[in-house]
Amino acid sequence: MKLPEILCSLATRVIVIFLLCSILYLAIFITLSAWQTKNKSAQYNKNNLQEITKEKSQLISAGFTQIENDTTNMGIWYQKLYRQSGEETYSSLPDGYRMNQDGTITRLRDRSVNRTRQSAIYVAGTAKKSAALYRDIAISEQLDDAFAEVVKNKVVTWAYLVDKNNILRCSPYSDLKAQFETDHDQRHDPFYLDANEENDPDRVAVWTKPYSDYLRTGWMITCSYPIYDEKDRFYGVVCIDLSLNKLMKRYFSDFSIGDTGRIYWLTKDGGIYYQSDMKDSDEQGEIFSKSIFEKGDVGSAKEKAMRKALKSGRGIYEYSERRQEKILFCSRVSDTDTVLLIEVNRSEIVPRNRIDLPTALILILVTILMSFIFLMWLRYNFSHPMNDLVKRANRISEGDYSLIRRAADESELREIRDLDRAFTTMNARIEEYTRSISKRNKEISTILETIEGTLLIVNRNGEVVVSSRESESVSPEIVMRELAKLRQDPHPRMDSEQIILGSEVYRNTYYPICGEGGELSEVVISSDKVTQSVLLEKEVQQMEKMAGIGQFAAAIVHELKNHLAVMKGAAYILKLEGVNIEEVGRIERAADEAEKVIYTLLDYSRDDDERMEMVHVGTFIRQILLLSNKTLIRQNIEVVENIDSSCYIHMGSPEALKVILQNIIINAIQAIGVDGRIEIDCRRDGDNVAISVKDDGEPIPADLREKIFEPFYTTKEDGNGIGLWITRRLTDSLGGTVTATTDENSVTEFDIILPVNTPKDD
Numbered sequence: 001m002k003l004p005e006i007l008c009s010l011a012t013r014v015i016v017i018f019l020l021c022s023i024l025y026l027a028i029f030i031t032l033s034a035w036q037t038k039n040k041s042a043q044y045n046k047n048n049l050q051e052i053t054k055e056k057s058q059l060i061s062a063g064f065t066q067i068e069n070d071t072t073n074m075g076i077w078y079q080k081l082y083r084q085s086g087e088e089t090y091s092s093l094p095d096g097y098r099m100n101q102d103g104t105i106t107r108l109r110d111r112s113v114n115r116t117r118q119s120a121i122y123v124a125g126t127a128k129k130s131a132a133l134y135r136d137i138a139i140s141e142q143l144d145d146a147f148a149e150v151v152k153n154k155v156v157t158w159a160y161l162v163d164k165n166n167i168l169r170c171s172p173y174s175d176l177k178a179q180f181e182t183d184h185d186q187r188h189d190p191f192y193l194d195a196n197e198e199n200d201p202d203r204v205a206v207w208t209k210p211y212s213d214y215l216r217t218g219w220m221i222t223c224s225y226p227i228y229d230e231k232d233r234f235y236g237v238v239c240i241d242l243s244l245n246k247l248m249k250r251y252f253s254d255f256s257i258g259d260t261g262r263i264y265w266l267t268k269d270g271g272i273y274y275q276s277d278m279k280d281s282d283e284q285g286e287i288f289s290k291s292i293f294e295k296g297d298v299g300s301a302k303e304k305a306m307r308k309a310l311k312s313g314r315g316i317y318e319y320s321e322r323r324q325e326k327i328l329f330c331s332r333v334s335d336t337d338t339v340l341l342i343e344v345n346r347s348e349i350v351p352r353n354r355i356d357l358p359t360a361l362i363l364i365l366v367t368i369l370m371s372f373i374f375l376m377w378l379r380y381n382f383s384h385p386m387n388d389l390v391k392r393a394n395r396i397s398e399g400d401y402s403l404i405r406r407a408a409d410e411s412e413l414r415e416i417r418d419l420d421r422a423f424t425t426m427n428a429r430i431e432e433y434t435r436s437i438s439k440r441n442k443e444i445s446t447i448l449e450t451i452e453g454t455l456l457i458v459n460r461n462g463e464v465v466v467s468s469r470e471s472e473s474v475s476p477e478i479v480m481r482e483l484a485k486l487r488q489d490p491h492p493r494m495d496s497e498q499i500i501l502g503s504e505v506y507r508n509t510y511y512p513i514c515g516e517g518g519e520l521s522e523v524v525i526s527s528d529k530v531t532q533s534v535l536l537e538k539e540v541q542q543m544e545k546m547a548g549i550g551q552f553a554a555a556i557v558h559e560l561k562n563h564l565a566v567m568k569g570a571a572y573i574l575k576l577e578g579v580n581i582e583e584v585g586r587i588e589r590a591a592d593e594a595e596k597v598i599y600t601l602l603d604y605s606r607d608d609d610e611r612m613e614m615v616h617v618g619t620f621i622r623q624i625l626l627l628s629n630k631t632l633i634r635q636n637i638e639v640v641e642n643i644d645s646s647c648y649i650h651m652g653s654p655e656a657l658k659v660i661l662q663n664i665i666i667n668a669i670q671a672i673g674v675d676g677r678i679e680i681d682c683r684r685d686g687d688n689v690a691i692s693v694k695d696d697g698e699p700i701p702a703d704l705r706e707k708i709f710e711p712f713y714t715t716k717e718d719g720n721g722i723g724l725w726i727t728r729r730l731t732d733s734l735g736g737t738v739t740a741t742t743d744e745n746s747v748t749e750f751d752i753i754l755p756v757n758t759p760k761d762d
């Protein structure tokens with residue numbers, strides 16, 4: 001029975017089978033998902049953690065209330081005791097106390113009594129020693145038993161008394177003298193000031209802000225109760241210190257909030273009482289008064305959630321921070337202006353989707369079975385016919401275009417039959433096209449072999465399509481850089497550039513080829529070596545520059561000569577008239593010196609001719625120094641000349657010698673910078689003239705002393721690497737040599753040796 005055409009389609013059958021498999025898989029997945037109680041579990045965990053937060057805040061509140069009650073009861077009891085003590089007088093320290101050499105008063109340790117049942121005492125050396133002081137020491141000792149009961153509380157670190165005479169009685173016993181300076185005044189500390197008549201007019205127990213314990217045991221908060229004497233004057237405070245670390249450890253040691261959980265105990269305005277990463281301070285009495293919103297590590301979303309929590313004092317708040325979902329649980333600490341916050345990652349309390357192992361195994365087995373059935377169907381109806389087509393494609397790729405028996409045309413799938421017919425047609429066309437391409441490639445190869453430079457064609461992805469030869473001037477990096485530039489241009493145009501590689505210069509030209517829509521498709525790149533033409537151009541520019549300097553100097557000198565002639569004539573007339581003969585003589589001498597400078601510049605700037613002549617090397621050196629005099633003065637450079645008057649060279653074109661000397665001397669000036677020394681020697685050495693230029697500027701490393709004479713190599717930011725190359729080239733043309741050395745004192749020396757009789761064609 002012949003099936004309908006639509007059912008013979010491979011695409012139709014694959015889609016139908018895929019839909020059936022997907023529907024079955026979706027049904028299984030939905031059934032398994034229905035078994036999960038994710039939302040209920042998540043809500044249960046949230047409620048549970050909120051209740052725990054509330055419970056912990058109540059425990060903290062209860063602990064605070066207990067400490068307040070203990071402080072109040074102890075303060076009331078001691079105030080009554082103090083008032084009933086009458087006017088007892090003491091002429092000296094009570095037994096068990098001692099006066100130290102620095103004036104401080106401490107208590108001797110009674111080893112027979114547990115340290116928690118004996119208090120220590122510290123009186124600063126600046127305290128006034130009087131009967132009233134001794135009386136307060138004796139009376140306050142009766143607090144030992146009350147202190148001992150208070151410090152049994154595991155979150156209490158210290159119980160103590162501070163009075164107006166600067167007496168500090170503290171339990172358990174500790175070496176207080178080692179912790180305080182001799183002049184330390186307890187009455188300036190926050191636990192004393194917060195409870196005085198000005199700050200605590202209601203005379204109730206008050207709490208300080210967190211501060212660093214004076215006895216270096218960590219962060220504390222103190223409950224202080226004021227004591228007034230029989231005349232209703234402020235006498236002192238009774239205090240109990242709570243360790244924040246102990247407090248949090250007591251209430252949260254048995255409570256796990258996962259790896260990401262954090263605890264915050266804050267005031268309503270964000271003031272920090274405690275947080276999980278709170279570090280101890282080494283500074284005595286440092287008040288921790290920062291707000292959580294001032295630390296800089298709270299993002300905007302977290303700050304918004306925290307402010308809402310602190311304002312309401314209860315509830316659950318969710319927010320996102322750094323791509324992590326966070327949940328904030330809060331509860332007000334009763335009888336205080338503080339709120340307890342617990343922050344956790346949402347992933348810590350929200351359960352993930354989980355499937356039990358038996359269900360997972362069943363799902364895997366069903367999927368494997370369905371996949372196997374689907375695989376067998378595809379193998380018989382699709383793989384076998386496609387393998388036949390692949391074999392034919394391989395034969396075509398090997399250049400065999402002969403037709404073979406086709407098994408694919410017997411397939412019941414319409415797509416396979418259509419593909420087979422298309423494949424046969426393609427086979428014939430590829431054979432024809434291959435022949436034409438082969439012929440065209442031979443033509444292109446012949447053309448490329450006739451090109452001296454490098455020519456290649458690359459596509460827009462940088463892949464080489466055609467290449468005549470390899471060259472470092474068209475490296476992959478250069479190609480990709482130019483492609484990126486052309487792709488950014490909506491209308492790509494021809495571009496060219498010069499590239500310096502070592503001692504060679506190349507000119508690269510890029511011809512973009514665009515498609516019908518104007519987009520870049522390929523780029524034709526040609527690269528030619530133009531080193532010699534560039535070097536010749538640079539040399540000509542150098543010569544033209546020297547000629548320009550000479551012409552400019554000649555123009556200035558011509559103008560100055562006329563003015564100097566007028567000055568000398570006027571001086572002569574004044575001299576005849578007898579006007580201040582000495583001053584007129586000074587004017588004449590100055591005019592003569594200026595005239596010498598002018599003639600020196602004229603000599604340097606005159607045009608060369610082709611006649612052979614004797615050239616004095618020292619004259620050129622002095623002319624170059626004269627032109628550089630402004631720079632020498634500005635940079636405070638000392639120049640020492642040792643020039644032999646017999647240093648003449650018989651040569652045709654002195655211009656080459658000018659360029660050689662100018663490049664070497666200018667290099668020395670630039671190498672020194674400021675405050676340096678240049679020494680120039682010129683002497684006759686047989687049939688040669690030896691010229692030496694030394695400077696104490698930046699030395700030249702040994703491995704660079706030859707490279708500096710190569711073209712385009714330079715160590716200067718604004719240099720072009722041509723000057724010393726031209727110097728060596730001109731020196732060689734004159735039959736001489738030029739070398740560079742650096743001695744052990746970091747003095748750089750350029751030595752130039754030139755024959756007295758240079759070649760005529762220099």
